[in-house]
Amino acid sequence: xxxxxxxxxxxxxxxxxxxxxxxxxxxxxxxxxxxxxxxxxxxxxxxxxxxxxxxxxxxxxxxxxxxxxxxxxxxxxxxxxxxxxxxxxxxxxxxxxxxxxxxxxxxxxxxxxxxxxxxxxxxxxxxxxxxxxxxxxxxxxxxxxxxxxxxxxxxxxxxxxxxxxxxxxxxxxxxxxxxxxxxxxxxxxxxxxxxxxxxxxxxxxxxxxxxxxxxxxxxxxxxxxxxxxxxxxxxxxxxxxxxxxxxxxxxxxxxxxxxxxxxxxxxxxxxxxxxxxxx
Amino acid sequence: xxxxxxxxxxxxxxxxxxxxxxxxxxxxxxxxxxxxxxxxxxxxxxxxxxxxxxxxxxxxxxxxxxxxxxxxxxxxxxxxxxxxxxxxxxxxxxxxxxxxxxxxxxxxxxxxxxxxxxxxxxxxxxxxxxxxxxxxxxxxxxxxxxxxxxxxxxxxxxxxxxxxxxxxxxxxxxxxxxxxxxxxxxxxxxxxxxxxxxxxxxxxxxxxxxxxxxxxxxxxxxxxxxxxxxxxxxxxxxxxxxxxxxxxxxxxxxxxxxxxxxxxxxxxxxxxxxxxxxxxxxxxxxxxxxxxxxxxxxxxxxxxxxxxxxxxxxxxxxxxxxxxxxxxxxxxxxxxxxxxxxxxxxxxxxxxxxxxxxxxxxx
Numbered sequence: 055x056x057x058x059x060x061x062x063x064x065x066x067x068x069x070x071x072x073x074x075x076x077x078x079x080x081x082x083x084x085x086x087x088x089x090x091x092x093x094x095x096x097x098x099x100x101x102x103x104x105x106x107x108x109x110x111x112x113x114x115x116x117x118x119x120x121x122x123x124x125x126x127x128x129x130x131x132x133x134x135x136x137x138x139x140x141x142x143x144x145x146x147x148x149x150x151x152x153x154x155x156x157x158x159x160x161x162x163x164x165x166x167x168x169x170x171x172x173x174x175x176x177x178x179x180x181x182x183x184x185x186x187x188x189x190x191x192x193x194x195x196x197x198x199x200x201x202x203x204x205x206x207x208x209x210x211x212x213x214x215x216x217x218x219x220x221x222x223x224x225x226x227x228x229x230x231x232x233x234x235x236x237x238x239x240x241x242x243x244x245x246x247x248x249x250x251x252x253x254x255x256x257x258x259x260x261x262x263x264x265x266x267x268x269x270x271x272x273x274x275x276x277x278x279x280x281x282x283x284x285x286x287x288x289x290x291x292x293x294x295x296x297x298x299x300x301x302x303x304x305x306x307x308x309x310x311x312x313x314x315x316x317x318x319x320x321x322x323x324x325x326x327x328x329x330x331x332x333x
Numbered sequence: 334x335x336x337x338x339x340x341x342x343x344x345x346x347x348x349x350x351x352x353x354x355x356x357x358x359x360x361x362x363x364x365x366x367x368x369x370x371x372x373x374x375x376x377x378x379x380x381x382x383x384x385x386x387x388x389x390x391x392x393x394x395x396x397x398x399x400x401x402x403x404x405x406x407x408x409x410x411x412x413x414x415x416x417x418x419x420x421x422x423x424x425x426x427x428x429x430x431x432x433x434x435x436x437x438x439x440x441x442x443x444x445x446x447x448x449x450x451x452x453x454x455x456x457x458x459x460x461x462x463x464x465x466x467x468x469x470x471x472x473x474x475x476x477x478x479x480x481x482x483x484x485x486x487x488x489x490x491x492x493x494x495x496x497x498x499x500x501x502x503x504x505x506x507x508x509x510x511x512x513x514x515x516x517x518x519x520x521x522x523x524x525x526x527x528x529x530x531x532x533x534x535x536x537x538x539x540x541x542x543x544x545x546x547x548x549x550x551x552x553x554x555x556x557x558x559x560x561x562x563x564x565x566x567x568x569x570x571x572x573x574x575x576x577x578x579x580x581x582x583x584x585x586x587x588x589x590x591x592x593x594x595x596x597x598x599x600x601x602x603x604x605x606x607x608x609x610x611x612x613x614x615x616x617x618x619x620x621x622x623x624x625x626x627x628x629x630x631x632x633x634x635x636x637x638x639x640x641x642x643x644x645x646x647x648x649x650x651x652x653x654x655x656x657x658x659x660x661x662x663x664x665x666x667x668x669x670x671x672x673x674x675x676x677x678x679x680x681x682x683x684x685x686x687x688x689x690x691x692x693x694x695x696x
Contacts, residue, residue, distance in 0.1 A: 223419035226386050231433030231484075232407030241432075245423045 090302035091115070098298040114303035124304055126277060127284030132311070134199045134269075134280055135262040141204035142258045143251055150213025150247075151239050155225065165214065171207035176267065184271055194275040203262055209254050216250040217243065256319050263312055281308045335397045336410075336487035336520040337362045338383065343392035345378055352378050354544040356392070360522065360537075365514050368524045369531040370541035371567065377492055379541070380524045384413050384490050396487055407436070412481035413490040416497060418473045420465040420480070426452075427461040430480045444483075451482040454516070471502045478513070488520040495530060507533055528568050532556065540564045562687035565616045571644060573681070574655040578613040581682075587692060588682060590615050594651030595629055601678040601692035612685030617675055619644055622657040624665075625674035631657055632670045638663075645671065 089105045090098065091114055097104035118124045152158070153165045183202060192198035220243060228238045269280040279287065285304045288297075338360040345353040353375045360366050368376035381387040383394055385406030394402040401409040412433075420429050427448055434444045452458040455475040465473055474494060481489055491510075495503045511534055514521055525531055531538050532552040540547045540555060540563075548560035559565035565573045580591035581604065588604040591597050598615060622628075629649055637644040643663035646656050657673040665671055682690040 221417060221419065223415045223417050224421065226384075226406070227413070227415060227419040227421070227480075228432070229386070229406040230384060230411070230413050231480075232436040233432070234436075237436065242421055 087302045087305050090299055091306045093299045093302075095297055095299040102298070111299075114299045115307070117300055118303055118307055123276060123279070123284055124281070124307060127279045127281045128307070130196075130199075130273075130278060131263055131281040131308075133196055135259045135311075137196060137200045138203040138262040139255050139258045141200060142206045142209045143255055145204060146206060146209030146213040146254060147244060147247065147251065149210045150215075150217045151243065153210065153214040154217030155220075155243070168207050168210050171205070172211070180267070180271065187272060193272045194278045196278075198272050199269055199278070199280065200262075202268055203258070203265065206258065209258065212250055212254055213247065216247050220246055252319060256315060259315060260312055335362045337397060338488060338520060338522070339393075339395040340379075340383070341393045341395075343379070343382065343394065344390050345375070345382060345387060346390050351544060353382075356546060358539060358546065358549065360520060362397075363518045363520055365511075365521045365523065365534055365536045367531040367535035367538050368522065368541055369526065369528060369535075369538050369568070370547075371526055374541040375544050376524045376526075376539075376541045380413075380490050380492055380522060383409075383488075383522065384411055385409050386413075407433075410487040411490055412484045412486035412488075413492065414474075414477045414481050414494045416493040418465075418477040418494075418497075420473055420476055422465050425462050425464055426457065426468070426476050426479075429465070429476060430483050433480065433484050447483040447485070448479075451479040454482065454513070455479050470498055471506065474498060474506060478510075482517070486519070488522065489517075491521065491523040493525055494523075495525070496527070503530075510534060528570065532568075538568075540567065542567070558691050559616075559681065559689050561689055562614065562616070562683040565681055565683070565689060569618060571619055571646075571656045573616040573618050574653075575614045575616050575683070576649070576653045576655065577651075578610050578615055578682075581608055581610045581613065586677065588690075590682065592649070592651060592653070595649045595653070598629070598675060598680070599677050600680045600682065602680065602682045602690050603693060605682075605684070605690050608682075608684060608690075614683045616681040616683060616689075617655065618679065619656040619658040621676040621679035622655075622673045623676075624657070624659050624663075625672050628672045628674035629655065630670055631655055631673050633665055633667055636663070636665065636667055645673075 086105070090102070092110045092112070093105050094109045094111050095114065097107075097109060149168070153161060153168075187193050187198050187201075192201070224242060224246075225238055228242045233242065264282065265280070266282045266286070269283045270286075273279050273283055276284075276287070285301070285308060288301065288304065338358075340356060340358040340360075343353055343356040344351065356375075356379060368379060370376045378387055382389055382402070385401070385404065389402045392402075393400055396410055399410075401411075421432065424432065430448045430451060431444045434447065439447075448461070449458065452461055455478060457472060457475045457479060460468060460472060460476070465476065468476065474497075477494070495506055498506060507530060510523075514534075523530070523534055535552055537549060538552055538555045539549050542561075542563045548555055548564045550558070550560075555564060555568050559568060559573075562575070566575065576592045576595070576598075578590050579593040582589045582591075583604050584597075584599045586599065587601040588608070589597050589599050591610075592615070600615070631645065631647040631649060633645045633647040635646040637646060638661070641661045643659045643661060643665070644656055645659055645663070645665055646654070648654050655673075657671075659665055659671075678692045680692070684690070
């Protein structure tokens with residue numbers, strides 16, 4: 055058993071207060087948006103100090119339900135987020151199994167080529183991608199919004215590493231148990247990769263939900279807007295001096311699913327961020 | 334149906350490296366055979382080839398009257414217990430045991446019957462609903478054996494299954510495996526580098542070294558009539574002492590061996606025709622020596638007291654190391670020089686190629 059020395063104790067107190075200060079700094083903008091969302095629009099148009107004085111109202115939220123396309127955009131974001139996540143999980147798992155567990159000619163070369171995808175910025179491919187999607191008439195479709203995000207080299211890399219880490223004796227035991235390759239993948243190995251799948255799924259969903267650039271290019275029809283594009287399109291007035299409370303309410307509404315996903319899967323997100331540094 | 338295993342001229346290569354070279358071996362139905370050898374000798378590879386986890390480059394493997402080397406692992410009629418147990422971590426003990434039967438569409442009630450029966454034999458019936466991470470090493474080991482039993486295979490393959498257990502549990506499990514073999518009467522192949530496991534479990538031991546089989550024999554044959562110098566040195570604890578031979582002549586009852594700086598040692602080993610002293614050696618086990626007024630002058634370096642006997646590790650005047658044995662109440666201390674007599678019927682003579690020659694009828 056080890057005792058904490060005064061120096062260690064002072065050190066941890068300093069760290070504690072630094073952590074508190076950083077948390078406050080991170081939380082302040084969110085609190086600000088939350089307060090704005092409950093503040094009367096008219097009062098805000100005279101000055102944002104109204105956030106401290108009120109009057110406060112739920113009208114901004116009832117307006118979302120009433121007259122904007124937010125619900126449609128919300129559903130679009132859900133479909134795109136869920137579809138993209140499902141696609142990434144299926145493709146990354148299959149690719150990870152093939153790269154991590156099976157022996158086939160060219161495996162290493164192709165894996166390196168896939169990893170090169172990590173080094174290619176989206177900006178470099180956006181124009182040809184736009185042209186291809188335009189030629190295939192995929193703009194303003196859910197598939198068009200989901201497809202680019204499904205080719206996720208990081209997902210393939212993550213799942214490959216995870217499959218590699220499973221002891222080969224597990225496959226061998228299953229082979230001796232008369233299991234087919236597919237059954238080994240589906241019943242034996244895939245369940246063992248659930249932590250990695252959860253991590254990958256959460257990050258993919260958050261990425262898809264928050265993505266702005268590709269939906270901005272691909273979804274030109276207002277009905278196909280995702281929430282990020284829809285909210286941005288509402289911000290037509292200069293410096294957002296009008297309807298600030300309504301905008302804030304839309305932002306809170308848009309952030310809710312992300313928040314819920316985060317709260318439910320907090321453990322996996324933390325595991326993913328720590329990256330296995332702590333065993 | 335017979336569960337004899339016939340291995341014919343088996344060769345395995347990994348790229349340019351040959352890991353098994355022209356191995357032939359017959360295992361009888363119901364026999365318990367142990368593959369014994371140092372790390373890297375190819376014993377696990379041979380087992381994995383029988384299991385179908387490694388391909389065969391040359392040769393054939395037959396189980397009963399069926400050639401199995403072209404078949405996938407699951408269709409060979411063998412079950413394997415891995416060193417790491419290789420249980421499916423997300424499945425319960427029952428699911429682990431049932432998985433192989435489900436894959437061949439065994440009826441549910443049959444699966445249940447076999448699982449319960451195996452669990453009862455192995456005394457793990459109270460663990461059936463637990464997952465592997467909730468089990469101790471010994472319990473996992475039993476589940477792995479249970480998973481093999483429920484498949485009712487023709488042959489069981491064990492790949493160093495005791496090496497992850499602590500010493501006490503290893504001894505107990507060893508005994509239980511022997512009982513299991515008696516009870517099931519199935520053909521079993523057990524891979525180990527532990528000679529105690531080999532000696533206690535095997536009907537026959539296959540000693541392997543450097544890609545080849547050095548000797549196949551009962552534990553006592555391997556111990557008392559080792560076929561080669563390698564087997565003599567590998568099997569037995571302490572290892573057999575080897576003294577370099579400088580001359581060989583016909584003695585009164587067999588070969589008379591000269592060891593430079595030590596003198597002559599009379600043996601009961603018939604002098605092999607054309608036997609050359611160059612590169613030859615004489616092997617002596619500690620238990621075949623006794624303190625005496627005459628014999629080899631041993632300067633004792635280390636005393637090892639084992640209770641019922643005392644091992645004297647020392648060296649002879651020529652510098653050769655020799656381990657001799659004294660009684661448990663030995664008064665010899667390190668630094669003493671004692672004389673040890675050697676039983677002429679129990680020594681072994683090895684030629685320059687490592688081939689062994691023994692006294693006639695020595696056992």
